[in-house]
Amino acid sequence: MTNKVYFTPGPSELYPTVPQHMQTAMENKIGSISHRSQQFKDIYAHTVAGLRQLLQLPDHFDILFLSSANEIWERAIENTVEKESFHLVNGSFSKRFYEISLDLGRKATKHEVPFGQGFRVEDIEVPASAELVAIVQNETSSGAGTPVAAINALREKTGPEPLFFIDVVSSMPHPKLDWSKVDSVYFSVQKCFGLPAGLGVWVLNDRCIAKAEALKAKGMSVGSYHSIPATIGKARANQTQETPNVLNIYLLGQVVQEMNQKGVDVIRQETEAKAKMVYDYLEASENFEIAVEEPAHRSATTIIANTKLPASEVIKRLSPFDMAVGSGYGNYKESQIRIANFPAHSVGQMQALVYKLKELVG
């Protein structure tokens, strides 16, 4: 039994109602039902309908359930890139998407800025030959965010041709995207949706589907069971090719329903209020320094600070008080801390964290 509150950037604190939903799922034996049954189709439809409402998704977008954001990177390249993808890189995860394109034998090019920095649209030139533009809206490793206005401006500058893929793994539903400017977004449920890991959600429009169909018609391999052409028909029948993570699809539907009851605007406002609380504290702290210099590029959901005390020492001091923050990513393990600010974290919990950090670290 632990009372620890996880402010780690994913896996993170579960949405507060998840243990109760899990118990209900066990009592109703959701783990035993057939994935070909009407009961499963109803669960699937409920989750998709809830997500469509939360994301305010136009009809020409579909939602696919895959296993992880890693898998979505791979399927995106396999299904929508014949030759070349272009990547905005400013941290470990945006770099990984770039590398996956290379792994799959494509030409991948990139516009890279240092870790912790955001992008200036005026500096970015998308090659005319790029079929997919990979934009990380929220770089979980560095805490740098790309404002929605910058995404829209890049689309205006680039023109309508390439597919715009937006990584919102650790920010959705906070960013209010303009769906006329993007073609696909994807996220993992263990970040802002407060669920156990093991499910990736892929939102994509008719242009992505048409591209996959065209590559397949050309004789290219677009993969097998999780190719877009194989998956889309099943998805529209509230089905999956494989036996999926039924339990997580069920839990996601329950959490999204509650998010909709609260309202996405309230969630966005709370996210911003909590983020301001943390950034204000970090700015005044003697030990911490906000890692992302440019205020417009600071993530609202994954807040990163440089720390004078080693991150492990900060984590150790918090531990007796049942609070956990994340260490820095990769090379920044000891020199940064990462604080998740997800819908599962209440205003009260975030206040308590800030007070405790002030008391213990200064």
Add this chain to the structure above:
Amino acid sequence: MTNKVYFTPGPSELYPTVPQHMQTAMENKIGSISHRSQQFKDIYAHTVAGLRQLLQLPDHFDILFLSSANEIWERAIENTVEKESFHLVNGSFSKRFYEISLDLGRKATKHEVPFGQGFRVEDIEVPASAELVAIVQNETSSGAGTPVAAINALREKTGPEPLFFIDVVSSMPHPKLDWSKVDSVYFSVQKCFGLPAGLGVWVLNDRCIAKAEALKAKGMSVGSYHSIPATIGKARANQTQETPNVLNIYLLGQVVQEMNQKGVDVIRQETEAKAKMVYDYLEASENFEIAVEEPAHRSATTIIANTKLPASEVIKRLSPFDMAVGSGYGNYKESQIRIANFPAHSVGQMQALVYKLKELVG
């Protein structure tokens, strides 16, 4: 709340202790821990050690956690087949593996026998050019099994060269394989391990790894985050590339520990005793007929019967008594029923099912 007992062939009845383990997992916030933490590595190591003991696995085999058996089919072809695979096909799932090889641009050849039949080693000629031989040890769609002795005989007849991949999705740990005769086996946790779906287990030896490394060295794409070369190093450090289904890896470790306490030999004996009970009943029934004619080819874990009454009527009659069997697969939906005989199903539950079927259907 439901008291229904699921004899469906997967997802199926959960192992009886799973709800309790799930509650413990929630209390200990296993869904929130970092997949890079020592706590996760310990969970991973515990699960792998338990599986190694249960499967009596030699040291030159590794265990990888993927998302489903569907994914393992795809990764197997991508990583170990440059040009050609060969498939024994006698049902929907063995056929699917064959099709996935074609989807991925390989030459796939097959030895096919009608749905519901097993294979005769004397009829099978593995082409000398086949790099992978796909053998379904237990065809979940038809209930036809391949005895371990036949797998061993096919290896003797074929020689040591091609990789032997054995589908034990819905039979492990019942078949007592000779690990010197096979190179890889794979299964899903929602069948014989009595867990919620969302995890595939891939067991593979050093020859599979060497093949993947060789294909990669040749410049072939072997995939990205879940390629064998990318995954094997992580696995040996008790890690995964992506954030995995942590909860299911934890639960699998708990169930396997209990299976080991019981002992794999006892599980095998119970499985056979329960299978005999069901087959004896089906043989004497006026409504049912054992679907697989040849006794040596009858699966011990997925028992299929032709039914005079429509399957939907059998299922309807059982429903008020809180018992569920599966309908037939695909075209056999109404003309067959499928009864799972997994370790989660106790002798008492299976007896109760047989009595009730006798009473309701005859």
